[in-house]
Amino acid sequence: MERVVWDEGRFSVGDAIMDSQHSSIIYMINDLVSATEDSAEQEVRFALSSLNQYAVSHLLTEEELLKDRGYPELESHKVLHREYSEKISQFMSEQIIDKGTVLTFLVNWWSQHILVEDMAYKEFIRNK
Secondary structure, X not given: OOOOOOOHHHHOOOOHHHHHHHHHHHHHHHHHHXXXXXXXHHHHHHHHHHHHHHHHHHHHHHHHHHHHHOOOOHHHHHHXXXXXXXXXXXXXXXXXXXXXXXXXXXXXXXXXXXHHHHHHHXXXXXXX
């Protein structure tokens, strides 16, 4: 699995806190990519758990930002966040984590979420 390359011009949603947190999440995913190459199951599980804790905190922060700004699509955005959390919980409950499946999900979900779903609020928060 290839690493995700953070590109400020492409990934920036126009809010310094969100951009910093998104960048950190991408960094943590890249650490997990590295960890899966030759790490033990417990190391991968720990890395995924750490990423998830940070991601959940980020998602709550993002929801608060959107709520404070009166973002009209907040509820549907929150549904996406819940679906993410449920999927990660499912992965964490598995006896053995399929590293390839988890990484594919993480890379795809976060890239899609930042580049499509979060970009949908970029102009809205910029104008607030």
